[in-house]
Structure formats: C-alpha cells, structure tokens
Amino acid sequence: MHAQEYYTQSDFGGVGLLQTPTARMAQEGEFSFVLSRTTPYTNYNVSMQPIPWLEGSFRYTNVSNRLYGARSLSGSQTYKDKSIDVKARLFQETRWTPAVAFGVRDVGGTGLFSSEFLVASKRAGRFDFSLGLGWGYIGNRGDISNPLSIISDRFNTRPASGTGATGALSINKFLRGRPGFFGGVEYHSPWDWLVLKAELDGNDYKHQPQSNNQPQRSPINLGAVFRLNGNADLTLGYERGNVATAALNLHANLATHVGPEKSFDPPPEPVSFTSTPVTTLPTGPSQGTGKQAADVASMPPGAMPEAASVPQRKAPEQVDWAQVAKTLQANAGINVTNIRRRGSELVIQGEQERFFYTAEAAGRATRIVDNRVDSSIDWVTVTSERNGLSTVDTSVHRPRFIELLNHQIDLPTFRRSVEQDPVTSRDEEVLYNAPLKRFTGGTALGYQQNLGGPDAFVLYQVYGAGYGTFNFSRHVWLDGVISVNIANNYDKFKYDAPSNLPRVRTNVRQYLTSSDITMPNLQLTGTRKLGQDLYGMAYAGMLESMYAGAGGEVLYRPFGEHWAVGGDINWVKARGFDQDFSLRKYHVITGQATGYLDTGFHNVTLAVSVGRYLAGDWGTTVDVSRQFANGTRMGAYFTVTDKSGSSGYGEGSFDKGIYVSIPFDALLPNSSRNRATLMWQPLVRDGGARLNKRYTLYTMTNDLDTDQFDENLGKISQ
Amino acid sequence: MRRPAWVMVACAVAALLAASASAEDALRASASGEVRQAGSAVYSPGARLADLALAARVNPDAYMAGAAWLRPSLHEAQVRLKAGVVFELGVIRMDALTHGKEDLGVAAAAFHAWITTLPVTGRRTSVVLDPDRLEVSAADNWPIEEGDALFYPRRPSTIRIVGAVGKPCSVPHVALQDARRYLVQCPASVAADPDMIFVIQPDGSVFPQNIAAWNRDPPRVLAPGAWIYVPFNRKAIAGVTDGQFNEDAAAFISTQLVGAEGSP
Numbered sequence: 001m002h003a004q005e006y007y008t009q010s011d012f013g014g015v016g017l018l019q020t021p022t023a024r025m026a027q028e029g030e031f032s033f034v035l036s037r038t039t040p041y042t043n044y045n046v047s048m049q050p051i052p053w054l055e056g057s058f059r060y061t062n063v064s065n066r067l068y069g070a071r072s073l074s075g076s077q078t079y080k081d082k083s084i085d086v087k088a089r090l091f092q093e094t095r096w097t098p099a100v101a102f103g104v105r106d107v108g109g110t111g112l113f114s115s116e117f118l119v120a121s122k123r124a125g126r127f128d129f130s131l132g133l134g135w136g137y138i139g140n141r142g143d144i145s146n147p148l149s150i151i152s153d154r155f156n157t158r159p160a161s162g163t164g165a166t167g168a169l170s171i172n173k174f175l176r177g178r179p180g181f182f183g184g185v186e187y188h189s190p191w192d193w194l195v196l197k198a199e200l201d202g203n204d205y206k207h208q209p210q211s212n213n214q215p216q217r218s219p220i221n222l223g224a225v226f227r228l229n230g231n232a233d234l235t236l237g238y239e240r241g242n243v244a245t246a247a248l249n250l251h252a253n254l255a256t257h258v259g260p261e262k263s264f265d266p267p268p269e270p271v272s273f274t275s276t277p278v279t280t281l282p283t284g285p286s287q288g289t290g291k292q293a294a295d296v297a298s299m300p301p302g303a304m305p306e307a308a309s310v311p312q313r314k315a316p317e318q319v320d321w322a323q324v325a326k327t328l329q330a331n332a333g334i335n336v337t338n339i340r341r342r343g344s345e346l347v348i349q350g351e352q353e354r355f356f357y358t359a360e361a362a363g364r365a366t367r368i369v370d371n372r373v374d375s376s377i378d379w380v381t382v383t384s385e386r387n388g389l390s391t392v393d394t395s396v397h398r399p400r401f402i403e404l405l406n407h408q409i410d411l412p413t414f415r416r417s418v419e420q421d422p423v424t425s426r427d428e429e430v431l432y433n434a435p436l437k438r439f440t441g442g443t444a445l446g447y448q449q450n451l452g453g454p455d456a457f458v459l460y461q462v463y464g465a466g467y468g469t470f471n472f473s474r475h476v477w478l479d480g481v482i483s484v485n486i487a488n489n490y491d492k493f494k495y496d497a498p499s500n501l502p503r504v505r506t507n508v509r510q511y512l513t514s515s516d517i518t519m520p521n522l523q524l525t526g527t528r529k530l531g532q533d534l535y536g537m538a539y540a541g542m543l544e545s546m547y548a549g550a551g552g553e554v555l556y557r558p559f560g561e562h563w564a565v566g567g568d569i570n571w572v573k574a575r576g577f578d579q580d581f582s583l584r585k586y587h588v589i590t591g592q593a594t595g596y597l598d599t600g601f602h603n604v605t606l607a608v609s610v611g612r613y614l615a616g617d618w619g620t621t622v623d624v625s626r627q628f629a630n631g632t633r634m635g636a637y638f639t640v641t642d643k644s645g646s647s648g649y650g651e652g653s654f655d656k657g658i659y660v661s662i663p664f665d666a667l668l669p670n671s672s673r674n675r676a677t678l679m680w681q682p683l684v685r686d687g688g689a690r691l692n693k694r695y696t697l698y699t700m701t702n703d704l705d706t707d708q709f710d711e712n713l714g715k716i717s718q
Numbered sequence: 719m720r721r722p723a724w725v726m727v728a729c730a731v732a733a734l735l736a737a738s739a740s741a742e743d744a745l746r747a748s749a750s751g752e753v754r755q756a757g758s759a760v761y762s763p764g765a766r767l768a769d770l771a772l773a774a775r776v777n778p779d780a781y782m783a784g785a786a787w788l789r790p791s792l793h794e795a796q797v798r799l800k801a802g803v804v805f806e807l808g809v810i811r812m813d814a815l816t817h818g819k820e821d822l823g824v825a826a827a828a829f830h831a832w833i834t835t836l837p838v839t840g841r842r843t844s845v846v847l848d849p850d851r852l853e854v855s856a857a858d859n860w861p862i863e864e865g866d867a868l869f870y871p872r873r874p875s876t877i878r879i880v881g882a883v884g885k886p887c888s889v890p891h892v893a894l895q896d897a898r899r900y901l902v903q904c905p906a907s908v909a910a911d912p913d914m915i916f917v918i919q920p921d922g923s924v925f926p927q928n929i930a931a932w933n934r935d936p937p938r939v940l941a942p943g944a945w946i947y948v949p950f951n952r953k954a955i956a957g958v959t960d961g962q963f964n965e966d967a968a969a970f971i972s973t974q975l976v977g978a979e980g981s982p
Contacts, residue, residue, distance in 0.1 A: 092930075093914070093932060093933070095913060095930060095932060122932065123931070124931045124932065125931045125934065172828045179767070407856050407857055407859060407860065407861075408861050409859075
C-alpha cells in the first residue's frame, strides 16, 4: 500500500478536493459512487479508473430549486442533468516536477457544468498541493485573459451553455473564454481515517447555469474526509463561505476484488496421489495395486483416503462414461457433448455452464478423470463448446497436475505442462456421446429501470420472466422469453423525447407501458463453424423487444491472436408496442463490420464498428474497454453517424456511454459465468442506435481469450 | 510366447539397475545452527521440509524469521547474479572516474569491495521454515532435494545498512521504528538515490520503499537481522547499467544468512 494511493473523491466525482479536481488518480481498478450535496445541487457520481492514468466519471446532477420542465409534464420533479467527465494524467510526479493532468468535465453533453482544466499536484510529506487553470464552470471567475488568444481571437469568448445549446458538439467550446485559477491543499493526518482539505474555488457562482446564481462570501472551501472503513468515506465541508456540504463515497477496487468463498460450490474431488506417468507402469486394469497400496501407506494419516472412497481405476473402454459425464456436469460444470480418446489423451467436449475460470473447470475435470481412469491416459483435454461452436482445447498433463496438487512442483513449473490449442479434428475413438437435451427452461425475477428522465428520477419495473429453449440439434435452437409485469411506476412515464429521425429508440415509453405481458425475445438461431477460426451464426424471429427480423453474423477470430474481425447484417422491422407478434411499418437493413483488437496495453480492447444503424444513418462506433485479471471490465463507447451533431441527432449531439461489467462470480458464494453490466448512457436517442442482439459471436467465443486463462492458471488447483 | 535368452538377461539387468536407482534416490540433507541434531542425514525420496526440520530438532530459541533454506540447484543462478552485480559495479566505478564523478566512484568501489566478499549461498528466500508451521501447511512444505540444508540462526539484535553509504553499518534494532529512521545512524553517500531504499527482511523478502517527502510510503517496521540496501542514484548510473542494478543488488543481498559471515 502506498500512501499516495489514498486519494479521495471530489463533490463532482473523480479524484480531487471539494469542487475542483487534482492531478491525482485513484488506484487502478477503483470504482466509486459519490453522493454529494451542495445547495442547490445534488450530484450522483460514478467514477472509474480503468488504467493508471485515465479516469472517467458519469454524473446525474439534481438542481433542487429548478423544475424539470412544464408542470403539466413533469409535475414537481426538479431539474436533472447528466454528464460525463474524463481526466488524463500527462506527467507523473518526480522529485522536482509535479504530476500534471488535463481533464474535461461534462464532455459532449448539455454542457451545464462544462469545463476544461489543466492541473498540477505536488506532494510534500503529508501535504499535497494542487494548482490548476480552468476554463468554463471550474474557472468562471476568469482571473486572466485566455493565453490561447495568441493562437486565435475566437478563444476569447466562450459560447453560451445550457440546455438550449443542443445539437452542437461541446468541443466547440473547448478552452474558450477567460480561465480562472483553482487549487488547494490536502492534508493526510497521522490518523488514517482523517484527511483535511482546503481549496481555492475557481468558480465565482455569478455565472451559474440556468441563471441560478449563488451568493459566495469566500472563494475558499474547507472540508474533512472521514474514512469510515476501507469502502466508505464521508466528507463534511463548508463551501462558498456560507453553505455546509456533505458527501458520501462508496468505493471498491474491482481489479483486486476477490470474490467470496465459494461455499455453495461442490468441493472438488479429492485425488489419491497415485497417478504415475504412463511410461513407467504397465497398462491394464490390474496395474499398480502394490504400488498404490505402498503410496497410500506412506501418506500422512489425515490424507489417507477411506478404503471405500478410493475409486477403482479402469481402462477407458471399461469406464461408465455416462456416469462420468454426470459427475462432470455436477462437479466441473461441464455439460458434456461427447468424450473421445486420442491414444493416451482423453478429450471431453462440452459447454462450461458454471465456472467462470476455465482453469478451475479443467482442474476439476482432471481430478474426476484421475479418480476413474487407469494410467493409460496421461493427458486430459477439455474442449470448450458454446452454443454448438467448439473454440479451444485446454490440455492438462495428468501426472504433473497430481504433482502440483501434492505440492511437489510449483505453479511456474506446472505451467509448462498445460496448454491451450485450437480445436482440430484428429484420429479419435469416441467413448461416449451424450444424448441431446431437447428442452430447457425456467423462470426468473427481473428488475429494470430508466434513470433521470423528466417524469421521475427512477422509472422502475419488477417483472417475472419465463424462458425456454428447444434444441433441434446442438447447432440449432429456438428460444424465447415471456415477461409478466409485477410492479412498476410507469404510470408516471409520459414523456416522449422529440426526434428528427425515424423513431427507432425514442418510443421506448410505448414499448414499456403498452402491455403487462410481453415477449421480449423469440428467435430461431443456428451456429456453424465455417472453417478453422471462422464462426458463423444465423437467426430469425423476435430479435429484441423493439425489433423482429432475420440476420446473420460471421466472425474470424484466429487462435492465439489478439484480434478478430466480423460483421453482421440484419433486416429488421419494428415490433408492435405490445411486444406480441404484431409488427409496425418501419423496416430497415442494418449491420456493422467490426474489428476487435486486444492492444496488449493494460489489457485494453478496442472494438471499432462501421456500418448502418437502425435509423438508416451510417457511421462508426468506437468501444474501448479494459479487462482486469478477475474478469471485471470497464469501458466507454461513442457512436458518430451522419446524423450526429446538428444533422438531426438532437440533444446530446452523439451517442455515448460508459459501462462496467462485473462477473457474478466476483460477488456470489457460488461460481457463475454470468455478468452484470451497468451502462450509463446520458440520453436514449434515435441516431447511432444498434440492434440489441441476443447472441454475438465475439462473446460466444470468449474462451479464446488465452490471456485470461494464463492469468488465472492458479485456479486449476482450487 | 518364447523369448530369446538375451531378452531375459536384459530384463534382469534393467531390474537390477532400477533397484540400484531407487537406492540412489535417497537424499542427503543437513541442518545447522540452533538445532540439537546438526549435520547431514539420509532421507527417503519424497521427503519434505517438515521431515528435515523435525529431524533437526530446532531449539526453542532459534530465530525462525531468519531461518534459511539452502539449495545447491540455486547456486548457479546466484553465481550469475553476483557476477552481474560485481561487473556492473566495476563499470559504474570506471565510468564515474572517467567522468570526474569522484563520489560515485568511491562509493561504487567501496560497495564493490564489500559485496565481492559475500558468499553465494543458494538460499531460497521468503519461505516458511518453522517446523510446526510446515507440518500444518501443505503448500509450504516443499519436497527436498539432494544437498538441501537448513540453517536456524540465533536472534540477532542489529540491522545492517549497506549500499551507497559512507561505510556499511550495523545499528541496534529498535522495536517498531520505521526503516527510514535508521538511516540517520548511517549517513548515505552523495551517490545514493535520495528517493528510496530497499528493505530486506530476515526471511529474504525484498521491499522497495519510497522515503522522500514527495513519494513517502507508510512506515515499514524491520525485524531484527533485516538489511537496508541504500540504492545508487538511478539517474547517475542509468547510462552504464541495465536499469536493474539496484534490484539485482538487493536480490543478491537477500540470499545472505542472518548472523553469518558477510556482516559489516
């Protein structure tokens, strides 16, 4: 732990003092939720630190003394604003020079609080000093004339901001107008739980958005941060010389987060440490009784397996593979398709349904095989399959694995005896073919919400869902979902966002409110491996809650490479608001070609799509995300199309959002492959909207992420 | 099926060889220091650290935090490590003298003279060697190899400070004192890096620690017998070393034994 990592969040989210940012960054992987109140503003901020030098924040601001709109529409609801911030560190601190960061607050939104700033921070013992120059909201006092006016006179004036200024990228305001100085000092007291802050506010509160000017007696703000525990900070402050403020910060590090003990998982099968390399022992069912007995006798008393539980190891031909397949499903989470043999290698092909970490499942499978099969098998291979597509072979050298479990070799040594390979067909003997399970289904409770609209801050719905899948074969299946409303407050939902484009997303209200029983999805899907590393999928039906149609996707994802390319094309027609089998008039051909690149830089993946969007607009989506070793992902995306900006997009100028995707495995006491993705999208508009496909080939082939396997190889012995 | 006689003979020879091989599988390992049963003994194949540690009958007053596991197979890598450090020190000194950086040259020469005298031990660092803990912790209880040795020292009462210092020092250990505070008693030379030190705890674990006002880490308490390696100024030696010199020097010092030769 380094002292400088204890940086705290500002009122606006993001590491900083009270109203102003500093050049400091939170620890890599930090995720913060800050609720702060400074009359008349309440900020709900979410901040993320995907890479050490980049911070992103998303915010809802509630202005408690302004109404959202006409009373007829939004009643007494107060004004809400949404914004996204980015801050990047340009220089690290050294002995003589400060850390320097450049940031933008409220980028590309309504621009109520929009600012650009350059800030430097230098630490001296327990004191951390910051000084910055801010344009826009943060530097509204305008201490100096704009130094950039040397370049052009247009930097002298900042265009008006506010809700009226829509349809223009706020980049047009960048660094314009008179900047103001801000800064301050943060003092880390000798007690870990107390941090004191004093700040010079660069804002004069005389140019507040919406003419909501505030009195200010002093430009100095004071605050104290009480670190309640490792995950919660409480900030109390006194700002503008006349208001008391408070902020609560709940934070956690998603990169270093270790999930709870998996106490609901079945324990892995114990092994009896008697496996020996195939070359040193004769084969056959009668082998090794003497040696086995001797080994068991030499084991410490605690490790002695009970006589009854020492399984009888048999030659592969004699093993009851149906029983093994059942055990593999129950203990290793593998829904077995078939079991085959290639000489001394046993191949288990199936779909991993439970374990997030491939290594953990491979370890469990090897234990199960080790307990049942004689030493004529010395490699155990698990072929990952997903929706009929086999992607990767994970092979474990059985004797080496047993040595690892017996603490005879360490993980780095073991690493050389485990490998991942592309799936290839070889000379094989099929030992077992699992019957196809025709029907699977179930029910679930669900929750969905719509935040920050004019009608109510939270529009929520609790629903029950029934889902089912009918498998025609392993490659072709029909699946669907029926959703029944249980409770919601959609009666408050009256607002339809205005639109200059075909209403491809903005009639979300009608889709949510028209019917209590809906069928969000009913589609027939088929997958096929079109060649080595080439995957294909075709689908037709009710593809998502708003669109029905047919389409296909192909993906080329070469094994062991860090890139992939793919494309999809769909003909879709808008569905009726009741989400039954009815259709509306609007139809469009939409699809994108997408390139994926794992840059190798901090595990950052870049996905760039080019194509036609739902409103018929042509454009590009750029999605940048960082995945941590534990599978948590933080990312941001934006879509710019020919309808962005002033060409019809409307409020918000272009589509953008930030998201965090957390594996349930990191939260639950049982293993799970599911993820929760939290997306913050400032506005739902018609431009740059994409079809929400139920399946995508890139996620289906995610087992090809061999880095994830390597980073978590230690899980194999758990 | 009839087999020719030579096949039978070959089988018999192979069986004999296998038998003698298993006799050779027996391991010789030894223990020394604060143990009642010092010296080497023969262990069966598959023996583990706990077998060796229990057989040695470690004295109750042995200093577990400083116990060392010496492994012949690690010698070669550590000979290389030492040779690299010694060679780079020579280069640093030559470069300093040609560029008139006398302080750096003198400090490098002094450290060179000192580190050359250190033995290559084959110590495997950061391991648990307390016999009781080994018995209950399977993951720490590694199998032993031919020639392995355990050394249990007495509890020392000093901290040693080496590297870019005027003269290597041995200063009294003070309970709960931050590593940085020991430096007052053993002034760093002008050639030292002003921003950081390496703390080497008696079990051989190495911790870089930032000590300057702008980057100071939380206090780190030293165990008796710990080392502080004061690194050479990174910028001053950047042109002539591979950038890992200080880490390598700290890693080599971490293989030294507590309370054995090589003390300043």
